[in-house]
Amino acid sequence: MDELDRRIINQLQGGFPVSERPFSEAGERLGTTESELITRLRCMLDDGLLTRFGPMYHAENMGGAVSLCAMKVPLARFDDVAGQVNAFPEVAHNYQRDHEMNMWFVLATETPDQLAVTLQKIEQLTGIPVFNLPKQEEFYVGLHFQV
Amino acid sequence: MAGDVISPVELDRRIVMATQAGLPLDVRPYHWLAAELGVDAETVMERFRVMLADGRIRRSGVVPNHYRLGYSANGMSVWDVSDEDIRAIGSQVGELDIVSHCYHRPRRMPDWPYNLFAMVHGHSQAEVRDKVSHIAQLLGDKVRQHDVLFSTRILKKTGLRIGGQ
Numbered sequence: 001m002d003e004l005d006r007r008i009i010n011q012l013q014g015g016f017p018v019s020e021r022p023f024s025e026a027g028e029r030l031g032t033t034e035s036e037l038i039t040r041l042r043c044m045l046d047d048g049l050l051t052r053f054g055p056m057y058h059a060e061n062m063g064g065a066v067s068l069c070a071m072k073v074p075l076a077r078f079d080d081v082a083g084q085v086n087a088f089p090e091v092a093h094n095y096q097r098d099h100e101m102n103m104w105f106v107l108a109t110e111t112p113d114q115l116a117v118t119l120q121k122i123e124q125l126t127g128i129p130v131f132n133l134p135k136q137e138e139f140y141v142g143l144h145f146q147v
Numbered sequence: 148m149a150g151d152v153i154s155p156v157e158l159d160r161r162i163v164m165a166t167q168a169g170l171p172l173d174v175r176p177y178h179w180l181a182a183e184l185g186v187d188a189e190t191v192m193e194r195f196r197v198m199l200a201d202g203r204i205r206r207s208g209v210v211p212n213h214y215r216l217g218y219s220a221n222g223m224s225v226w227d228v229s230d231e232d233i234r235a236i237g238s239q240v241g242e243l244d245i246v247s248h249c250y251h252r253p254r255r256m257p258d259w260p261y262n263l264f265a266m267v268h269g270h271s272q273a274e275v276r277d278k279v280s281h282i283a284q285l286l287g288d289k290v291r292q293h294d295v296l297f298s299t300r301i302l303k304k305t306g307l308r309i310g311g312q
Contacts, residue, residue, distance in 0.1 A: 014206035018195045020175055038172050051210040054170030061203045086303040094302035137251040139241025145211050
């Protein structure tokens with residue numbers, strides 16, 4: 001990763017233009033050419049330095065429902081329960097964390113009703129209570145990931 | 148295009164489905180999309196502008212993989228602050244450049260007493276704990292208790308997909 005890659009990561013986390021030649025426009029701001037910018041993005045995506053490139057959609061603003069959920073899973077059953085939870089397509093991310101509340105997953109559904117239903121299904125299937133922790137307010141979701 | 152009228156709602160849905168995984172790396176990405184969808188490029192660009200303006204698109208650009216970029220410690224700091232203070236404290240914490248996401252979430256007593264969540268990334272757990280201490284110092288006695296939970300395993304990471312597959 002060189003200076004240009006760093007500049008791309010630091011400056012292009014938002015504001016990608018909507019125009020006929022957006023890579024040319026963005027490239028100019030970054031001090032590079034249209035084709036070089038495209039090449040760098042392709043490389044960083046292939047190398048996994050970037051997760052994706054494009055519009056980041058706001059699930060709730062599109063009518064969908066998203067929530068963070070947590071469970072206290074007995075360690076002896078952890079992998080089995082992880083498998084059960086992961087099998088739901090509505091589970092977008094699932095992390096193990098070092099706390100008694102040790103399984104943390106994001107549920108994303110097309111409607112709020114579906115979210116409640118999915119949560120209930122997970123509880124019924126695993127026999128473990130699911131704590132629903134939806135965001136009630138969001139405080140400045142930072143763009144600033146700097147390398 | 149003759150004979151093929153798509154409503155804005157339907158067109159937006161198709162644009163979202165076509166770009167959820169990303170924007171095409173083509174010199175004219177919106178023109179490329181328009182050709183795929185059978186509409187004209189100006190219409191596609193207009194829909195993007197509308198969705199950016201009304202917040203359906205949060206932002207458009209690169210999504211760095213903080214894990215691959217060395218920020219392998221992913222600390223979810225959680226805080227118990229009074230309900231009266233939550234908005235002021237949340238705003239204060241959310242603006243810190245060491246915090247990437249900050250939310251007010253409900254307590255679930257007695258199992259979960261925390262109502263403020265702030266994601267803190269670092270190169271190591273020690274670095275994250277250090278950053279969390281700074282936040283605790285900043286907040287002083289406005290915080291009744293706090294903790295930081297590290298992810299020990301990524302169990303699944305497929306990302307949000309709207310509209311079904």
